Amino acid sequence: MIPSVLRRSALPLSLLALLTLSAACRRQVVETRPTIPLVREILADKSGPRMQMLRDLQPKPASDITLIGSDFACERLAEQFYFRDLKDNVDARFEEDGLPDFSGETFACIEDSLDYRTFVAAGQTEELRRQTVMRVLAALDTVVHISPYDLEGLATKASSKMIVLADPFLAEYGGFDVDTLLQSTGCGIPVIRPIELMIDRAFEEGGRWDLSVGIICDPRFADSRIYERIFARKAAERGAKGASCVVMGVAERDSVLHHFLSDYLEAGNTKPLDAILIDDLAVRPDSLKNELADIVSVMNESSMTFGRLISRNFVFLDTFDSVADCCYALLRENNLFTHNIAKPQVSVYRPVRKPESGDGSIILIPGSYVQN
Secondary structure, three states, X not given: OOOHHHXXXXXXXXXXXXXXXXXXXXXXXXXXXXXXXXXXXHHHOOOOHHHHXXXXXXXXXXXXXXXXXXXXXXXXXXXXXXXXXXXXOOOOOOOOOOOOOOOOOEEEEEEEOOOOHHHHHOOOHHHHHHHHHHHXXXXXXXXXXXXXXXXXXXXXXXXXXXXEEOOHHHHHHHHHHHHHHHHHOOOOOOEEOHHXXXXXXXXXXXXXXXXXXXXXXXXXXXXXXXXXXHHXXXXXXXXXXXXXXXXXXXXXXXXXHHHHHXXXXXXXXXXXXXXXXXXXXXXXXXXXXXXXXXXXXXXXXXXXXXXXXXXXXXXXXXXXXXXXXXXXXXXXXXXXXXXXXXXXXXXXXXXXXXXXXXXXXXXXXXXXXXXX
């Protein structure tokens, strides 16, 4: 766990691969479809405070890396960022140097106890899009309210130099509106969508129009169809009509890959998998890699059943490594590291309804706030 004192209230890639990864982290080209009324309202009010905040806003080294999503996803990502040490902090070689790769950085977690699936289940997808935009606006603002009853906003925080939408529902339903707003105002803050990073990389590394992908997700999301929706959209963007994905949530934490492949076979699937994407932060990728080595070994009987489900150029991709590689590439390419020799810091905020607001607007309060 992250040491409590640091919770403030308020592989090696070639140059070509690094450039590809960095490009994948950048905002998508905005599609020509209607955005939500909130975005249109902000864009129409040329002199309004939100327009003034966003107009030509560019990332600055002193700003935060902001994670937006559930409390579990934000805290697990922040914990892994805190301890990550894969590279030399001077020249970026893949060599541990005793300093965290994100030394000196602050990770601001905008954490929700909300289950975003409920918006979709209730047919309130426009409201989910609106909630996503409001959380991004809060990430870019510097105002913090010390309690849910603070009307003025008596505390402050840093703005964001990049934002991670750490929930597939926020990313899929609100990502377009966020992109539209930021591109239309000249705001250059990158917004990262983890599952799309992995899907893009799977296509780039697989180089196949009929890519076959497995996705291991949190069991709560297994039947939501959100991953199938995202994958189908990304495949359509590439004209990959033969591409397919199978999504499963594995409740057992031992032999995860064996369970996944067993369920894959039982469901009648026989197509070899080109990649497995791990979007479950409770799953340890290294344990799956160890399982894979056993599965494909001709010394084991499992190679006769499960081994044939693994393609020759098979790859594992997981959420944290994909996001961390993306953030690191953006920071290094754009000279956005703080260059402070200090352990990473973590700030936690919670979005709550704005006092005396009838439109569902939100404010941020410190994660340490306790109701008296």
